[in-house]
Amino acid sequence: xxxxxxTPPAGSVDEQWLEQLLVREAREHRDRYVGDEGFxxxxxxxxxxxxxxxxxxxxxxxxxxxxxxxxxxxxxLPGAVHDVAREAFVLLSAKPFSLSAIGAMVGALAIVTYGGxxxxxRRD
Amino acid sequence: MxxxxxxxxxxLIARCVVQDDRHAFAELVKRHQSAVRACxxxxxxxxxxxADDLAQETFVLAWKNLKSFRQExxxxxxxxxxxxxxxxxDARKRKETLLGDRDxxxxxxxxxxxxxxxxxxxxxxxATALKLDMxxxxxxxxxxxxxxxxxxxxxxxxxxxxxxxxxxxxxTVKTHVFRAKQKLKAALxxxxxxxx
Numbered sequence: 624x625x626x627x628x629x630t631p632p633a634g635s636v637d638e639q640w641l642e643q644l645l646v647r648e649a650r651e652h653r654d655r656y657v658g659d660e661g662f663x664x665x666x667x668x669x670x671x672x673x674x675x676x677x678x679x680x681x682x683x684x685x686x687x688x689x690x691x692x693x694x695x696x697x698x699x700l701p702g703a704v705h706d707v708a709r710e711a712f713v714l715l716s717a718k719p720f721s722l723s724a725i726g727a728m729v730g731a732l733a734i735v736t737y738g739g740x741x742x743x744x745r746r747d
Numbered sequence: 748m749x750x751x752x753x754x755x756x757x758x759l760i761a762r763c764v765v766q767d768d769r770h771a772f773a774e775l776v777k778r779h780q781s782a783v784r785a786c787x788x789x790x791x792x793x794x795x796x797x798a799d800d801l802a803q804e805t806f807v808l809a810w811k812n813l814k815s816f817r818q819e820x821x822x823x824x825x826x827x828x829x830x831x832x833x834x835x836x837d838a839r840k841r842k843e844t845l846l847g848d849r850d851x852x853x854x855x856x857x858x859x860x861x862x863x864x865x866x867x868x869x870x871x872x873x874a875t876a877l878k879l880d881m882x883x884x885x886x887x888x889x890x891x892x893x894x895x896x897x898x899x900x901x902x903x904x905x906x907x908x909x910x911x912x913x914x915x916x917x918x919t920v921k922t923h924v925f926r927a928k929q930k931l932k933a934a935l936x937x938x939x940x941x942x943x
Contacts, residue, residue, distance in 0.1 A: 640938070640939050640940050641928060641931060641932050641935065641939075642928075644877075644881075644935070644938065645896075645900050645928075645931070646900070648878075648881055648900075648901075649900035649901045649903070652785060652789065652901045653785075653901065653902075653903060655785065656781050657780065657781040657784045657785050657788075658781075659777060659780060659781075662776075662780050662784070662799065662802070662803075663773055663776045663777050663780055665803060666776050666780075666803050666806045666807065667769065667772075667773050667776070669803055669807050670769065670772075670807060670810050671807075671810075671811070673767065673769075
């Protein structure tokens with residue numbers, strides 16, 4: 624607030640002494656420097672510990688490792704994915720499912736997928 | 748003329764946010780600690796220990812929320828806002844009696860204690876007495892009135908900036924300041940010049 628803002632309107636002589644008192648006191652307050660005396664060091668010590676930064680190379684390396692593991696699995700067990708899919712289809716086609724059961728399964732799968740993704744993101 | 752720092756607050760804040768640079772934040776703390784602590788000393792009516800605790804809390808909160816600082820106000824104004832909120836939260840928690848132990852606090856913590864050998868100076872004694880009376884008078888004010896007065900006078904903020912700090916409309920700030928001055932006028936009536 625500037626001094627001009629604080630100047631009382633003309634005619635309020637009764638309040639000028641208080642205005643002058645406040646302005647002077649405020650000016651003295653601003654001019655007074657509070658010495659640090661270790662305050663900054665205490666603040667820095669009170670800051671939360673730094674979170675270990677995830678290196679930029681981590682994500683591509685992890686993705687690459689999963690890709691290698693997938694290829695190795697497919698190479699070691701040829702036809703396994705096809706066999707599993709065929710057996711699952713046989714089982715599912717032999718047993719009739721209602722629409723509500725299919726919906727529940729889709730919902731459960733979605734929850735598991737999004738839940739897993741959220742957990743993984745939170746850990747990252 | 749004030750000397751411009753080599754690195755501006757905005758640059759230091761950017762380094763804190765982008766690089767998590769704690770040295771940059773330490774520089775910000777050193778720059779603003781005096782103003783924030785002085786403001787809180789005023790708000791706590793001279794309780795230096797409490798003011799320093801609140802100032803520390805203010806800077807820790809500022810560090811945690813630095814990413815949300817949108818530069819819509821000066822960094823110092825933003826700090827005043829956090830400091831005022833810390834003080835208000837603490838005051839509510841404590842339900843402190845504003846006039847309670849203030850006499851003792853002011854007496855032992857005042858910055859302008861007269862030096863030995865000069866206490867007899869009438870001007871100094873008058874200044875000290877006035878300062879003590881002012882501290883007591885500030886204690887008469889409600890929290891909102893005291894906060895408004897400190898922001899507008901002691902922190903030299905405009906009514907708009909004070910409204911930002913206090914999180915209320917400009918009109919409310921003006922009302923608080925007006926009421927505060929009315930109360931101060933009554934509390935400091937002894938210092939009013941005698942009508943001639």
